[in-house]
Amino acid sequence: MTELSQIRNFSIVAHIDHxxxxxxxRLIQLTGTVAARDMKAQMLDSMDIExxxxxxxxxxxxxxxxxxxxxxxxxxxxxxxxxxVDFAYEVSRSMRAVEGSLLVVDASQGVEAQTxxxxxxxxxxxxxxxxxxxxxxxxxxxxxxxKEQIEDVIGIxxxxxxxxxxxxxxxxxxxxxxxxTRLPAPKGDRDAPLKAMLVDSWYDSYLGVVVMIRVMDGMxxxxxxxxxxxxxxxxGVDKLAVLKPQMVDIAELGxxxxxxxxxxxxxxxxxxxxDTITHERRQCLEALPGFKPAQPVVFCGLFPVDANxxxxxxxxxxxxxxxxxxxSSEMETSAALGFGFRCGFLGLLHLEVIRDRLEREYDLDLIxxxxxxxxxxxxxxxxxxxxxxxxxxxxxxFVDHIKEPRIKATIMVPDEYLxxxxxxxxxxxxxxxxxxxxxxxxxxxxxxxxxxxVFDFYDRLKxxxxxxxxxxxxxxxxxxxxxxKMSILVNDxxxxxxxxxxxxxxxxxxxRAMVEKLKDLIPRHMFKIPIQAxxxxxxxxxxxxxxxxxxxxxxxxxxxxxxxxxxxxxxxAGKKKMRQFGKVEIPQEAFISALKMDD
Amino acid sequence: xxxxxxxxxxxxxxxxxxxxxCPYCDFNSxxxxxxxxxxxxxxxxxxxxxxxxxxxxxVLNTVFFGGGTPSLMEPGLVAAILDKVxxxxxxxxxxxxxxxxxxxxxxxxxxxxYRDAGVTRVSMGVQALNDADLRRxxxxxxxxxxxxxxxxxxxxxxxxSFDLIYARQDQTPEAWAAELRQALGMAIDHLSLxxxxxxxxxxxxxxxxxxxxxxxxxxxxxADMYHLTQDICEAAGMPAYEVxxxxxxxxxxxxxxxxxxxxxxxxxxxGAHGRLTLGGVRHATETELAPLxxxxxxxxxxxxxxxxxxxxxxxxxxxxxxxxRVAEGISLSRLSALAGSELDTKAVTGLQELGLIIQDGxxxxxxxxxxxxxNGVTRELMA
Numbered sequence: 001m002t003e004l005s006q007i008r009n010f011s012i013v014a015h016i017d018h019x020x021x022x023x024x025x026r027l028i029q030l031t032g033t034v035a036a037r038d039m040k041a042q043m044l045d046s047m048d049i050e051x052x053x054x055x056x057x058x059x060x061x062x063x064x065x066x067x068x069x070x071x072x073x074x075x076x077x078x079x080x081x082x083x084x085v086d087f088a089y090e091v092s093r094s095m096r097a098v099e100g101s102l103l104v105v106d107a108s109q110g111v112e113a114q115t116x117x118x119x120x121x122x123x124x125x126x127x128x129x130x131x132x133x134x135x136x137x138x139x140x141x142x143x144x145x146x147k148e149q150i151e152d153v154i155g156i157x158x159x160x161x162x163x164x165x166x167x168x169x170x171x172x173x174x175x176x177x178x179x180x181t182r183l184p185a186p187k188g189d190r191d192a193p194l195k196a197m198l199v200d201s202w203y204d205s206y207l208g209v210v211v212m213i214r215v216m217d218g219m220x221x222x223x224x225x226x227x228x229x230x231x232x233x234x235x236g237v238d239k240l241a242v243l244k245p246q247m248v249d250i251a252e253l254g255x256x257x258x259x260x261x262x263x264x265x266x267x268x269x270x271x272x273x274x275d276t277i278t279h280e281r282r283q284c285l286e287a288l289p290g291f292k293p294a295q296p297v298v299f300c301g302l303f304p305v306d307a308n309x310x311x312x313x314x315x316x317x318x319x320x321x322x323x324x325x326x327x328s329s330e331m332e333t334s335a336a337l338g339f340g341f342r343c344g345f346l347g348l349l350h351l352e353v354i355r356d357r358l359e360r361e362y363d364l365d366l367i368x369x370x371x372x373x374x375x376x377x378x379x380x381x382x383x384x385x386x387x388x389x390x391x392x393x394x395x396x397x398f399v400d401h402i403k404e405p406r407i408k409a410t411i412m413v414p415d416e417y418l419x420x421x422x423x424x425x426x427x428x429x430x431x432x433x434x435x436x437x438x439x440x441x442x443x444x445x446x447x448x449x450x451x452x453x454v455f456d457f458y459d460r461l462k463x464x465x466x467x468x469x470x471x472x473x474x475x476x477x478x479x480x481x482x483x484x485k486m487s488i489l490v491n492d493x494x495x496x497x498x499x500x501x502x503x504x505x506x507x508x509x510x511x512r513a514m515v516e517k518l519k520d521l522i523p524r525h526m527f528k529i530p531i532q533a534x535x536x537x538x539x540x541x542x543x544x545x546x547x548x549x550x551x552x553x554x555x556x557x558x559x560x561x562x563x564x565x566x567x568x569x570x571x572x573a574g575k576k577k578m579r580q581f582g583k584v585e586i587p588q589e590a591f592i593s594a595l596k597m598d599d
Numbered sequence: 600x601x602x603x604x605x606x607x608x609x610x611x612x613x614x615x616x617x618x619x620x621c622p623y624c625d626f627n628s629x630x631x632x633x634x635x636x637x638x639x640x641x642x643x644x645x646x647x648x649x650x651x652x653x654x655x656x657x658v659l660n661t662v663f664f665g666g667g668t669p670s671l672m673e674p675g676l677v678a679a680i681l682d683k684v685x686x687x688x689x690x691x692x693x694x695x696x697x698x699x700x701x702x703x704x705x706x707x708x709x710x711x712x713y714r715d716a717g718v719t720r721v722s723m724g725v726q727a728l729n730d731a732d733l734r735r736x737x738x739x740x741x742x743x744x745x746x747x748x749x750x751x752x753x754x755x756x757x758x759x760s761f762d763l764i765y766a767r768q769d770q771t772p773e774a775w776a777a778e779l780r781q782a783l784g785m786a787i788d789h790l791s792l793x794x795x796x797x798x799x800x801x802x803x804x805x806x807x808x809x810x811x812x813x814x815x816x817x818x819x820x821x822a823d824m825y826h827l828t829q830d831i832c833e834a835a836g837m838p839a840y841e842v843x844x845x846x847x848x849x850x851x852x853x854x855x856x857x858x859x860x861x862x863x864x865x866x867x868x869x870g871a872h873g874r875l876t877l878g879g880v881r882h883a884t885e886t887e888l889a890p891l892x893x894x895x896x897x898x899x900x901x902x903x904x905x906x907x908x909x910x911x912x913x914x915x916x917x918x919x920x921x922x923x924r925v926a927e928g929i930s931l932s933r934l935s936a937l938a939g940s941e942l943d944t945k946a947v948t949g950l951q952e953l954g955l956i957i958q959d960g961x962x963x964x965x966x967x968x969x970x971x972x973x974n975g976v977t978r979e980l981m982a
Contacts, residue, residue: 550821551975556920558872568920
């Protein structure tokens with residue numbers, strides 16, 4: 001056990017690309033926690049997808065031993081939290097496990113929307129915050145301006161901000177010293193009954209479920225019988241370890257310490273993040289304030305391209321669910337796409353990450369249907385139903401009204417792009433809540449329907465601002481609006497995978513855009529194909545894809561027979577990438593591309 | 600087993616050289632500074648001996664000199680080859696011997712020599728009746744030269760055909776109709792009318808990939824031009840007997856009909872393909888593509904690089920895709936004997952309802968509309 005006064009627990013708050021992972025790597029390297037030969041970039045991001053996308057998805061932790069200038073050796077526990085809005089929930093629980101944060105801001109870019117959301121979480125958790133200005137060696141760095149911005153926008157003192165370059169290593173010793181001198185030591189009573197917070201858990205194929213905890217009071221030792229206060233489940237502690245970042249066994253953990261244990265837990269779902277862990281025999285009286293479990297907000301269908309891949313897909317989804325309690329799935333049958341799964345995600349990035357992992361780690365070819373949010377159907381009999389899939393929309397005569405999730409979105413953007421951003425928000429049924437300036441950057445806060453954001457809002461935002469805008473959001477409430485189900489009919493047959501919920505006022509516009517897009521995406525057939533958008537029985541937009549008129553090889557003589565035959569065989573194989581709807585073949589990519597709006 | 604006599608027996612000879620390479624051409628053609636024609640002659644003769652030994656006793660119906668530009672061959676070379684051919688296979692008095700010719704003045708000077716060697720038919724690459732477009736197509740001749748060469752040809756050979764390329768850059772349907780009417784005024788009894796196709800691996804292909812080659816017609820205007828072509832040719836008594844070939848009754852290219860009727864043909868010269876029934880089994884053959892390598896291989900005794908027995912289902916696919924190109928269509932009983940199964944009735948009915956094919960007893964034919972989208976029709980029938 002380590003003396004409380006020699007422990008510091010902290011997290012790093014930063015916008016994506018502002019150098020959070022690089023700084024973490026430097027801290028690990030400078031303290032010799034990982035031998036130089038084992039060092040790889042983004043040490044804490046263990047998934048390939050995390051390294052590739054330069055993002056952190058799962059919370060990670062590392063225990064660093066640091067001999068400070070006062071001659072004492074300190075234990076520094078860094079919890080590396082996800083930076084993306086989809087994983088705000090992971091951020092909030094990690095924040096509760098530490099006492100302070102380093103706020104890393106790119107000295108050439110300034111404060112971004114994501115930084116704001118995360119730093120407010122840190123402030124809410126009562127953290128001491130040490131501002132760090134990264135990339136100070138770039139010619140475009142403006143440390144004084146960025147300090148002012150931190151004070152104006154976030155409202156914390158930035159006069160003692162530490163200038164660093166995580167890339168070159170400049171200023172890293174100052175950061176280590178500041179962690180010891182400026183962040184508070186944790187508090188706790190080692191003689192009190194065990195009280196530990198479940199910070200995170202994940203599935204390891206050798207160890208089963210690994211549980212990360214922060215001890216508040218008392219001691220936990222290998223062999224202890226512990227109880228999860230919320231679920232009531234009792235487990236034996238088979239293994240107790242700290243992460244450096246690889247597991248190193250330890251005999252006991254005391255107040256202020258962060259570590260992991262395993263105890264033959266089968267699946268991640270059996271653990272509740274935020275749960276309080278205590279001893280079976282000597283229980284603590286009061287559990288820690290609990291956390292709400294994360295609710296999926298975005299749903300989409302995942303179908304195998306090859307119907308024979310349904311079983312492998314089911315197995316892959318089960319395996320991924322073992323490790324990700326926030327990802328939900330249930331079997332779905334689509335007239336068009338056959339058997340698949342309706343899956344729920346925390347947001348679009350989460351969706352993309354899961355889909356990438358299914359395709360890559362399990363070698364599956366998937367069709368992803370349009371993402372949809374969860375609508376609340378208030379039925380005339382008073383019942384409230386969740387609508388995860390527009391295809392399941394019941395008869396309107398039974399529905400009294402429909403509510404949709406709204407978000408509070410914060411967008412930070414250089415003022416020359418503000419006009420385009422405001423127009424984009426307006427077009428997406430946004431209501432402006434706030435508009436302020438900090439230097440040449442504007443901060444717009446909008447109340448927006450999540451449904452208008454899930455699909456391509458972020459892409460559009462990036463494109464209208466040439467990538468200079470940053471965006472963050474949180475779910476605010478469910479609100480009633482005039483929403484209708486729009487169906488798409490191809491050759492007079494409804495294609496369930498293309499149906500969507502839209503605002504009545506925007507239905508014509510969306511319908512028109514959809515049928516025009518589909519007309520380009522569906523290849524010409526031997527016959528003409530009507531493509532229609534309809535609300536109930538009423539057609540609101542219609543296009544006709546003409547029949548193929550010319551497709552013949554001009555010259556075909558004795559030398560061409562082999563080549564033509566092989567080409568036809570290849571095209572036959574290519575047909576498998578199409579989905580048959582009645583007599584019409586629709587290419588897979590059409591299901592997603594048709595929904596992208598080029599407004 | 601398929602009877603090889605189903606479609607006849609022909610010989611294709613490939614001459615791989617051209618005076619210059621046309622930007623749209625994806626054929627096996629090369630520009631060479633100097634060609635030792637006597638060396639090539641020996642190689643061709645040796646290959647004819649080789650193939651002849653395997654197909655002994657068969658009556659040869661047709662010979663076709665293709666290229667490249669076969670009218671760059673010395674008449675003596677053509678004569679030596681044809682002498683060898685006649686010594687190798689029995690041939691009827693009416694054998695069709697075609698040579699592809701460039702319509703330039705130099706070539707015209709060799710026409711008499713070709714006729715004396717035994718050539719009965721020439722097919723001339725006129726391509727356009729408009730000097731500006733001839734230059735854009737990379738052709739070395741002018742319209743005046745082409746007309747003069749054509750006149751020499753029709754005075755020399757029993758049968759003369761020529762090619763035109765349409766749906767060219769910036770070509771309007773009106774301009775093409777006028778040009779086609781002029782061509783029909785010149786034509787004797789056979790015309791090949793090809794829509795310009797931009798192939799990968801050609802100069803045009805590269806130009807298009809780089810964003811150039813603007814003004815090519817889109818699918819709809821290409822279709823309009825195709826149907827306009829059919830209307831004008833039908834009215835002139837030269838209906839299409841194949842997707843791109845028009846003839847008066849009886850004036851069809853018998854050699855090319857062997858391909859489309861899926862008969863047997865031997866291929867000699869660099870990159871020549873063959874379909875040969877050997878030992879009761881249909882084979883696909885190919886020769887070495889690169890001219891000099893082929894030359895060396897042929898001199899050493901065998902220019903062939905591929906000889907594969909063809910699976911019955913591949914034969915049925917080839918019969919279908921070749922056979923539907925011709926107006927007479929295919930025999931369903933021959934097709935199902937090859938495929939081992941009938942065509943999908945639903946596909947046949949569907950295409951029939953769309954007016955793209957017609958079933959008439961044992962014969963299945965693509966209609967004029969069907970031929971315009973024949974790749975699609977074939978895909979549907981093969982699925």
